Amino acid sequence: MDTGLVAVAALGFFLGMRHATDADHVIAVATIVARQRSTRSAALIGAVWGLGHTFTILVVGGGIILFGWVIPPRIGLSMEFSVGLMLIILGLMNLTGVLQWMGDRAVSEAKTVGTHSHPHSHGDYVHNHHHGHDPERHPHSADRTPVAWLDGHLGPSSIYQVIRPLVVGIVHGLAGSAAVALLVLTTIRDPQWSIVYLLIFGLGTVAGMMLLTHLIAIPLAITSQRSGRFNRRLRIASGLLSLAFGCFVAYHTGVANGLFSGNPQWTPR
Numbered sequence: 001m002d003t004g005l006v007a008v009a010a011l012g013f014f015l016g017m018r019h020a021t022d023a024d025h026v027i028a029v030a031t032i033v034a035r036q037r038s039t040r041s042a043a044l045i046g047a048v049w050g051l052g053h054t055f056t057i058l059v060v061g062g063g064i065i066l067f068g069w070v071i072p073p074r075i076g077l078s079m080e081f082s083v084g085l086m087l088i089i090l091g092l093m094n095l096t097g098v099l100q101w102m103g104d105r106a107v108s109e110a111k112t113v114g115t116h117s118h119p120h121s122h123g124d125y126v127h128n129h130h131h132g133h134d135p136e137r138h139p140h141s142a143d144r145t146p147v148a149w150l151d152g153h154l155g156p157s158s159i160y161q162v163i164r165p166l167v168v169g170i171v172h173g174l175a176g177s178a179a180v181a182l183l184v185l186t187t188i189r190d191p192q193w194s195i196v197y198l199l200i201f202g203l204g205t206v207a208g209m210m211l212l213t214h215l216i217a218i219p220l221a222i223t224s225q226r227s228g229r230f231n232r233r234l235r236i237a238s239g240l241l242s243l244a245f246g247c248f249v250a251y252h253t254g255v256a257n258g259l260f261s262g263n264p265q266w267t268p269r
Contacts, residue, residue, distance in 0.1 A: 015204065016203065016206075017205065017208030029213055033046075036220065036221075046211070048166050052170040052173065057201065065181055079175045082171050092239070
């Protein structure tokens, strides 16, 4: 193998790791990881996100390199706009869980004898409100939680916890694949090596996101065991940040760059 190609491949891996730290990537994944209480689960989420991202990079980037696909500005802006919408949805999902807790807290103000409060779960939804035991008494039924429908329909395997970061990774890949493919075309002239570069870049992204999610999950895992209130505040912060950044991305692509106008302006980046 040519020494120059080895150097380019190594560069692609580390650029992929750096790509994982883009602001929209970090915010989206942090919003998902905020639900986790295990660094191992968080790293798995990072790996699944990276696989989804790599899949889209290979499909779209490969089409640009091998078949000369040209992405119209409106389509490119639409892909970036979808990232904004996804960030908004992820933020709202986190905040919905907090609002549910606040509602439960308000309902439980009229305490009854024998009630107490501690964190407990319904499916993957962990919250804290006053309730009683012997007999079990809750201010709401177990099926009235933000994730109860998913728990009931998708079963105990919680496969949606894997699908969610996969979909997020695929959407992020749509927004960034054109820029990566065009950069490769200016660097490597051989289409086959260009595809290999995309794959190595994707592996670097997987590795980078696994490391990042592991680091993000460390304070969350500690606070979930020691301070439910602080952990809840972290979830609120991640939800608000995701919501705010999603609105910014949606405005920038939809209004500033003209997605909803007659003259869209888009440069892959």
